[in-house]
Amino acid sequence: MSENEIIDLRSDTVTRPDAKMRAAMANAEVGDDVYGEDPTVNRLEERAAAIFGKEAALFVPTGTMGNTIGVKVHTKHGEEVICEAHCHLVDWELSMMAWFAGCTPRVIPTDNGVMSWKQIAGSLRVKGPHNAPTTLIALENTHNMAGGTVYPQETIDEICHEAHQRGLRVHMDGARVFNAAAALNSTVDRITRGVDSVMFCLSKALGAPVGSLLVGTAEAIAESRLFRKRLGGGMRQAGVLAAAGLIALEDSPSVLAEDHANARLLAQRLAELPGIRLDPSRVQTNIVIFDISGLGIITAELSRDLQTRGILANGIDATRMRMLTHRDVTRDQCLRAASIFAEVVGEKSLASIPV
Numbered sequence: 001m002s003e004n005e006i007i008d009l010r011s012d013t014v015t016r017p018d019a020k021m022r023a024a025m026a027n028a029e030v031g032d033d034v035y036g037e038d039p040t041v042n043r044l045e046e047r048a049a050a051i052f053g054k055e056a057a058l059f060v061p062t063g064t065m066g067n068t069i070g071v072k073v074h075t076k077h078g079e080e081v082i083c084e085a086h087c088h089l090v091d092w093e094l095s096m097m098a099w100f101a102g103c104t105p106r107v108i109p110t111d112n113g114v115m116s117w118k119q120i121a122g123s124l125r126v127k128g129p130h131n132a133p134t135t136l137i138a139l140e141n142t143h144n145m146a147g148g149t150v151y152p153q154e155t156i157d158e159i160c161h162e163a164h165q166r167g168l169r170v171h172m173d174g175a176r177v178f179n180a181a182a183a184l185n186s187t188v189d190r191i192t193r194g195v196d197s198v199m200f201c202l203s204k205a206l207g208a209p210v211g212s213l214l215v216g217t218a219e220a221i222a223e224s225r226l227f228r229k230r231l232g233g234g235m236r237q238a239g240v241l242a243a244a245g246l247i248a249l250e251d252s253p254s255v256l257a258e259d260h261a262n263a264r265l266l267a268q269r270l271a272e273l274p275g276i277r278l279d280p281s282r283v284q285t286n287i288v289i290f291d292i293s294g295l296g297i298i299t300a301e302l303s304r305d306l307q308t309r310g311i312l313a314n315g316i317d318a319t320r321m322r323m324l325t326h327r328d329v330t331r332d333q334c335l336r337a338a339s340i341f342a343e344v345v346g347e348k349s350l351a352s353i354p355v
Protein backbone atom coordinates (compact mmCIF):
# COMPACT_ATOMS: atom_id res chain seq x y z
CA MET A 1 0.00 0.00 0.00
CA SER A 2 1.44 3.36 -0.94
CA GLU A 3 2.11 5.94 1.72
CA ASN A 4 -0.70 8.27 0.62
CA GLU A 5 -3.35 5.57 0.91
CA ILE A 6 -2.69 5.39 4.64
CA ILE A 7 -4.85 7.56 6.88
CA ASP A 8 -2.73 8.25 9.93
CA LEU A 9 -4.84 9.28 12.92
CA ARG A 10 -2.31 8.30 15.61
CA SER A 11 -1.27 11.86 16.37
CA ASP A 12 -0.90 15.36 14.97
CA THR A 13 2.86 14.87 15.39
CA VAL A 14 2.82 12.84 12.14
CA THR A 15 2.21 15.95 10.00
CA ARG A 16 4.94 16.46 7.42
CA PRO A 17 6.45 19.77 6.32
CA ASP A 18 4.75 21.12 3.20
CA ALA A 19 6.45 22.45 0.07
CA LYS A 20 6.55 26.03 1.38
CA MET A 21 8.27 24.89 4.58
CA ARG A 22 10.75 22.72 2.69
CA ALA A 23 11.66 25.61 0.40
CA ALA A 24 12.14 27.91 3.40
CA MET A 25 14.30 25.28 5.10
CA ALA A 26 16.48 24.90 2.02
CA ASN A 27 17.00 28.65 1.81
CA ALA A 28 17.25 29.47 5.51
CA GLU A 29 19.83 31.95 6.63
CA VAL A 30 21.76 30.28 9.48
CA GLY A 31 24.45 30.83 12.08
CA ASP A 32 25.54 29.23 15.34
CA ASP A 33 22.55 29.49 17.64
CA VAL A 34 24.57 28.62 20.76
CA TYR A 35 26.38 31.91 20.10
CA GLY A 36 22.97 33.52 19.51
CA GLU A 37 23.97 34.04 15.87
CA ASP A 38 21.31 32.17 13.96
CA PRO A 39 19.17 34.92 12.41
CA THR A 40 16.28 32.58 11.59
CA VAL A 41 16.10 31.17 15.13
CA ASN A 42 16.28 34.70 16.49
CA ARG A 43 13.41 35.75 14.25
CA LEU A 44 11.32 32.77 15.32
CA GLU A 45 11.92 33.52 19.00
CA GLU A 46 11.05 37.20 18.52
CA ARG A 47 7.87 36.38 16.61
CA ALA A 48 6.76 33.83 19.20
CA ALA A 49 7.31 36.32 22.03
CA ALA A 50 5.37 38.99 20.11
CA ILE A 51 2.46 36.68 19.27
CA PHE A 52 2.16 35.65 22.94
CA GLY A 53 2.64 39.20 24.20
CA LYS A 54 5.58 38.18 26.37
CA GLU A 55 9.16 39.41 26.62
CA ALA A 56 11.13 36.50 25.22
CA ALA A 57 11.05 32.98 23.82
CA LEU A 58 13.43 30.04 23.47
CA PHE A 59 13.47 27.52 20.62
CA VAL A 60 13.79 23.98 22.00
CA PRO A 61 13.93 20.66 20.16
CA THR A 62 10.88 19.14 21.87
CA GLY A 63 7.89 20.02 23.98
CA THR A 64 9.21 17.74 26.68
CA MET A 65 12.39 19.82 26.92
CA GLY A 66 10.30 23.01 27.00
CA ASN A 67 8.22 21.69 29.88
CA THR A 68 11.27 20.34 31.69
CA ILE A 69 12.92 23.76 31.56
CA GLY A 70 9.62 25.50 32.35
CA VAL A 71 9.33 23.57 35.60
CA LYS A 72 13.03 23.97 36.45
CA VAL A 73 13.12 27.72 35.95
CA HIS A 74 10.25 28.33 38.40
CA THR A 75 11.23 25.90 41.18
CA LYS A 76 13.96 24.69 43.50
CA HIS A 77 14.70 21.11 44.54
CA GLY A 78 12.32 19.76 47.18
CA GLU A 79 9.22 21.66 46.11
CA GLU A 80 5.82 20.57 44.85
CA VAL A 81 4.16 21.24 41.51
CA ILE A 82 0.39 20.98 41.21
CA CYS A 83 -0.63 19.06 38.11
CA GLU A 84 -3.73 17.41 36.73
CA ALA A 85 -3.52 13.64 37.36
CA HIS A 86 -3.15 12.58 33.73
CA CYS A 87 -1.18 15.46 32.35
CA HIS A 88 1.70 14.97 29.93
CA LEU A 89 4.21 16.28 32.48
CA VAL A 90 3.33 13.46 34.88
CA ASP A 91 2.42 10.58 32.57
CA TRP A 92 4.58 10.98 29.48
CA GLU A 93 7.81 12.79 30.32
CA LEU A 94 9.80 10.11 32.17
CA SER A 95 9.60 11.90 35.54
CA MET A 96 11.73 14.78 34.29
CA MET A 97 10.17 16.97 36.98
CA ALA A 98 11.84 14.74 39.59
CA TRP A 99 14.95 13.94 37.58
CA PHE A 100 15.92 17.46 36.55
CA ALA A 101 14.06 19.86 38.85
CA GLY A 102 14.00 17.65 41.97
CA CYS A 103 10.30 18.35 42.49
CA THR A 104 7.34 16.10 43.11
CA PRO A 105 4.00 16.49 41.38
CA ARG A 106 0.91 16.76 43.56
CA VAL A 107 -1.81 15.56 41.27
CA ILE A 108 -5.47 16.47 41.09
CA PRO A 109 -7.80 14.02 39.34
CA THR A 110 -10.42 15.61 37.11
CA ASP A 111 -13.12 14.41 34.78
CA ASN A 112 -12.15 16.64 31.86
CA GLY A 113 -8.53 17.68 32.41
CA VAL A 114 -9.50 21.12 33.71
CA MET A 115 -8.56 21.95 37.31
CA SER A 116 -10.48 24.61 39.20
CA TRP A 117 -8.90 27.10 41.59
CA LYS A 118 -10.96 25.51 44.37
CA GLN A 119 -9.38 22.10 43.74
CA ILE A 120 -5.92 23.66 43.53
CA ALA A 121 -6.43 25.65 46.73
CA GLY A 122 -7.26 22.41 48.54
CA SER A 123 -3.97 20.85 47.41
CA LEU A 124 -1.58 23.70 48.22
CA ARG A 125 1.14 22.89 50.73
CA VAL A 126 2.85 25.52 52.81
CA LYS A 127 6.48 25.10 53.86
CA GLY A 128 6.70 23.58 57.32
CA PRO A 129 8.34 20.86 59.38
CA HIS A 130 6.55 18.15 57.37
CA ASN A 131 5.64 19.83 54.11
CA ALA A 132 7.44 20.55 50.88
CA PRO A 133 5.96 23.83 49.69
CA THR A 134 3.95 24.25 46.51
CA THR A 135 5.67 26.75 44.24
CA LEU A 136 4.27 26.03 40.79
CA ILE A 137 0.97 25.15 39.14
CA ALA A 138 1.07 23.47 35.72
CA LEU A 139 -1.97 23.69 33.43
CA GLU A 140 -2.30 21.56 30.29
CA ASN A 141 -4.26 23.37 27.57
CA THR A 142 -5.59 21.66 25.57
CA HIS A 143 -5.55 18.55 27.74
CA ASN A 144 -4.32 15.67 25.64
CA MET A 145 -5.53 12.58 27.51
CA ALA A 146 -8.84 14.16 28.49
CA GLY A 147 -9.56 14.42 24.75
CA GLY A 148 -8.26 17.84 23.72
CA THR A 149 -10.30 19.76 26.28
CA VAL A 150 -9.97 23.51 26.60
CA TYR A 151 -9.61 25.59 29.78
CA PRO A 152 -12.31 28.26 30.09
CA GLN A 153 -10.61 31.67 30.12
CA GLU A 154 -12.08 32.66 33.48
CA THR A 155 -10.65 29.49 35.08
CA ILE A 156 -7.13 30.31 33.88
CA ASP A 157 -7.49 33.93 34.95
CA GLU A 158 -8.71 32.97 38.42
CA ILE A 159 -5.92 30.41 38.90
CA CYS A 160 -3.25 32.90 37.81
CA HIS A 161 -4.65 35.69 39.96
CA GLU A 162 -4.94 33.56 43.10
CA ALA A 163 -1.56 31.89 42.51
CA HIS A 164 0.23 35.21 42.12
CA GLN A 165 -1.42 36.57 45.29
CA ARG A 166 0.34 33.73 47.11
CA GLY A 167 3.70 34.08 45.35
CA LEU A 168 3.16 30.94 43.26
CA ARG A 169 3.92 30.68 39.55
CA VAL A 170 1.90 29.19 36.73
CA HIS A 171 3.33 27.29 33.75
CA MET A 172 1.12 26.30 30.84
CA ASP A 173 1.85 23.13 28.90
CA GLY A 174 0.35 24.62 25.79
CA ALA A 175 1.57 21.96 23.36
CA ARG A 176 -1.78 22.57 21.60
CA VAL A 177 -2.60 26.06 22.87
CA PHE A 178 -3.29 27.25 19.31
CA ASN A 179 -6.02 24.61 19.16
CA ALA A 180 -7.44 26.06 22.36
CA ALA A 181 -7.40 29.53 20.79
CA ALA A 182 -9.20 28.25 17.68
CA ALA A 183 -11.83 26.49 19.82
CA LEU A 184 -12.50 29.61 21.91
CA ASN A 185 -12.24 31.95 18.93
CA SER A 186 -9.63 33.75 21.03
CA THR A 187 -5.88 34.40 20.78
CA VAL A 188 -2.94 32.71 22.46
CA ASP A 189 -1.96 36.11 23.79
CA ARG A 190 -5.27 36.41 25.65
CA ILE A 191 -5.28 32.80 26.83
CA THR A 192 -1.77 33.00 28.31
CA ARG A 193 -1.87 36.60 29.57
CA GLY A 194 -1.72 35.60 33.22
CA VAL A 195 0.72 32.68 33.05
CA ASP A 196 4.41 33.03 33.86
CA SER A 197 5.51 30.73 31.05
CA VAL A 198 4.01 28.71 28.25
CA MET A 199 5.41 25.94 26.10
CA PHE A 200 3.86 25.29 22.71
CA CYS A 201 4.70 22.81 19.93
CA LEU A 202 5.37 23.75 16.31
CA SER A 203 5.69 20.06 15.52
CA LYS A 204 2.06 19.03 16.07
CA ALA A 205 -1.01 20.52 14.43
CA LEU A 206 0.96 23.55 13.23
CA GLY A 207 2.80 21.17 10.92
CA ALA A 208 6.51 21.97 11.40
CA PRO A 209 8.85 18.96 11.35
CA VAL A 210 10.60 19.71 14.65
CA GLY A 211 10.53 22.14 17.53
CA SER A 212 8.73 23.86 20.35
CA LEU A 213 9.04 27.21 22.10
CA LEU A 214 9.15 28.22 25.72
CA VAL A 215 7.81 31.75 26.17
CA GLY A 216 8.02 33.99 29.23
CA THR A 217 9.86 36.88 30.86
CA ALA A 218 13.29 37.95 29.58
CA GLU A 219 14.83 36.88 32.87
CA ALA A 220 13.26 33.41 32.88
CA ILE A 221 14.16 32.83 29.23
CA ALA A 222 17.78 33.91 29.76
CA GLU A 223 18.07 31.35 32.53
CA SER A 224 16.20 28.79 30.42
CA ARG A 225 18.85 29.14 27.72
CA LEU A 226 21.42 27.75 30.15
CA PHE A 227 19.15 24.86 31.15
CA ARG A 228 18.62 24.06 27.47
CA LYS A 229 22.41 23.78 27.04
CA ARG A 230 22.69 21.56 30.13
CA LEU A 231 20.08 19.23 28.62
CA GLY A 232 21.99 19.02 25.36
CA GLY A 233 19.56 21.20 23.48
CA GLY A 234 22.00 23.75 22.01
CA MET A 235 21.41 23.10 18.31
CA ARG A 236 23.89 25.23 16.30
CA GLN A 237 22.54 25.94 12.74
CA ALA A 238 18.99 25.33 13.84
CA GLY A 239 17.72 27.98 11.44
CA VAL A 240 16.90 25.19 8.97
CA LEU A 241 14.30 24.01 11.51
CA ALA A 242 13.22 27.46 12.66
CA ALA A 243 12.49 28.42 9.03
CA ALA A 244 9.74 25.80 8.89
CA GLY A 245 8.63 26.85 12.36
CA LEU A 246 8.14 30.45 11.27
CA ILE A 247 5.81 29.34 8.49
CA ALA A 248 3.95 27.04 10.88
CA LEU A 249 3.53 29.91 13.32
CA GLU A 250 2.24 32.39 10.75
CA ASP A 251 0.13 30.20 8.46
CA SER A 252 -1.23 27.28 10.46
CA PRO A 253 -3.25 28.70 13.38
CA SER A 254 -5.95 30.06 11.08
CA VAL A 255 -6.75 26.63 9.60
CA LEU A 256 -6.97 24.61 12.84
CA ALA A 257 -10.74 25.02 12.96
CA GLU A 258 -10.93 22.64 9.98
CA ASP A 259 -9.22 19.92 12.00
CA HIS A 260 -11.74 20.52 14.77
CA ALA A 261 -14.69 20.24 12.39
CA ASN A 262 -13.21 17.01 11.01
CA ALA A 263 -12.77 15.60 14.52
CA ARG A 264 -16.42 16.34 15.34
CA LEU A 265 -17.53 14.71 12.10
CA LEU A 266 -15.42 11.62 12.79
CA ALA A 267 -16.77 11.47 16.34
CA GLN A 268 -20.38 11.72 15.16
CA ARG A 269 -19.89 8.82 12.74
CA LEU A 270 -18.09 6.62 15.27
CA ALA A 271 -20.64 7.36 17.99
CA GLU A 272 -23.36 5.74 15.85
CA LEU A 273 -21.62 2.36 15.86
CA PRO A 274 -22.63 -0.48 18.19
CA GLY A 275 -20.12 -1.20 20.96
CA ILE A 276 -18.57 2.29 20.82
CA ARG A 277 -19.01 4.69 23.72
CA LEU A 278 -18.40 8.25 22.60
CA ASP A 279 -20.12 11.55 23.26
CA PRO A 280 -19.39 13.75 20.23
CA SER A 281 -20.48 16.86 22.12
CA ARG A 282 -17.34 16.47 24.27
CA VAL A 283 -15.04 16.85 21.26
CA GLN A 284 -13.77 20.43 21.47
CA THR A 285 -10.62 20.35 19.33
CA ASN A 286 -8.73 17.76 17.23
CA ILE A 287 -8.65 14.79 19.64
CA VAL A 288 -11.27 12.04 19.77
CA ILE A 289 -11.09 9.48 22.59
CA PHE A 290 -13.64 6.68 22.87
CA ASP A 291 -14.29 3.42 24.66
CA ILE A 292 -14.49 0.17 22.70
CA SER A 293 -15.17 -2.31 25.52
CA GLY A 294 -18.57 -3.04 23.95
CA LEU A 295 -16.79 -4.68 21.00
CA GLY A 296 -15.36 -7.44 23.20
CA ILE A 297 -11.81 -6.88 21.96
CA ILE A 298 -8.86 -4.87 23.20
CA THR A 299 -7.53 -1.78 21.46
CA ALA A 300 -4.32 -3.49 20.28
CA GLU A 301 -6.40 -5.97 18.30
CA LEU A 302 -8.55 -3.22 16.81
CA SER A 303 -5.44 -1.22 15.87
CA ARG A 304 -4.07 -4.26 14.02
CA ASP A 305 -7.33 -4.78 12.10
CA LEU A 306 -7.54 -1.11 11.17
CA GLN A 307 -3.91 -1.07 10.07
CA THR A 308 -4.46 -3.87 7.55
CA ARG A 309 -7.01 -1.55 5.91
CA GLY A 310 -4.82 1.53 5.93
CA ILE A 311 -6.05 3.27 9.07
CA LEU A 312 -3.52 3.99 11.78
CA ALA A 313 -4.87 4.62 15.30
CA ASN A 314 -3.67 3.58 18.74
CA GLY A 315 -5.22 2.74 22.07
CA ILE A 316 -4.27 4.74 25.14
CA ASP A 317 -5.07 1.66 27.23
CA ALA A 318 -6.84 -1.67 26.67
CA THR A 319 -10.30 -0.13 26.23
CA ARG A 320 -9.84 3.42 24.96
CA MET A 321 -8.82 4.47 21.45
CA ARG A 322 -7.50 7.90 20.54
CA MET A 323 -7.71 9.50 17.10
CA LEU A 324 -6.39 12.90 16.07
CA THR A 325 -7.25 14.95 13.04
CA HIS A 326 -4.64 17.19 11.50
CA ARG A 327 -3.62 19.03 8.33
CA ASP A 328 -2.51 15.81 6.61
CA VAL A 329 -5.97 14.18 6.78
CA THR A 330 -8.81 15.64 4.78
CA ARG A 331 -12.52 15.65 5.56
CA ASP A 332 -13.01 12.91 2.95
CA GLN A 333 -10.32 10.80 4.57
CA CYS A 334 -12.03 11.18 7.94
CA LEU A 335 -15.28 9.96 6.39
CA ARG A 336 -13.44 7.07 4.75
CA ALA A 337 -11.76 6.19 8.05
CA ALA A 338 -15.16 6.17 9.75
CA SER A 339 -16.67 3.85 7.15
CA ILE A 340 -13.71 1.45 7.23
CA PHE A 341 -13.99 1.52 11.01
CA ALA A 342 -17.70 0.65 10.70
CA GLU A 343 -16.83 -2.35 8.50
CA VAL A 344 -14.30 -3.62 11.02
CA VAL A 345 -16.75 -3.16 13.88
CA GLY A 346 -19.45 -4.96 11.84
CA GLU A 347 -17.20 -7.97 11.39
CA LYS A 348 -16.38 -8.00 15.09
CA SER A 349 -20.03 -8.08 16.10
CA LEU A 350 -20.74 -10.87 13.55
CA ALA A 351 -17.79 -12.84 14.89
CA SER A 352 -19.09 -12.54 18.42
CA ILE A 353 -22.58 -13.99 17.64
CA PRO A 354 -22.64 -17.42 19.31
CA VAL A 355 -23.31 -20.35 16.94
Ligand SMILES: *Cc1c(COP(=O)(O)O)cnc(C)c1O
Binds near residue numbers: 064089143203212
Ligand atom coordinates in the same frame (compact mmCIF):
# COMPACT_ATOMS: atom_id res chain seq x y z
C1 LIG B 1 3.14 16.36 22.69
C2 LIG B 1 3.00 16.98 23.99
C3 LIG B 1 4.10 17.51 24.68
C4 LIG B 1 5.52 17.47 24.15
O1 LIG B 1 5.87 16.40 23.39
P1 LIG B 1 7.24 16.24 22.60
O2 LIG B 1 7.00 14.96 21.88
O3 LIG B 1 8.32 16.15 23.60
O4 LIG B 1 7.40 17.40 21.69
C5 LIG B 1 3.86 18.12 25.88
N1 LIG B 1 2.64 18.22 26.38
C6 LIG B 1 1.56 17.74 25.75
C7 LIG B 1 0.22 17.93 26.35
C8 LIG B 1 1.70 17.09 24.54
O5 LIG B 1 0.63 16.60 23.93
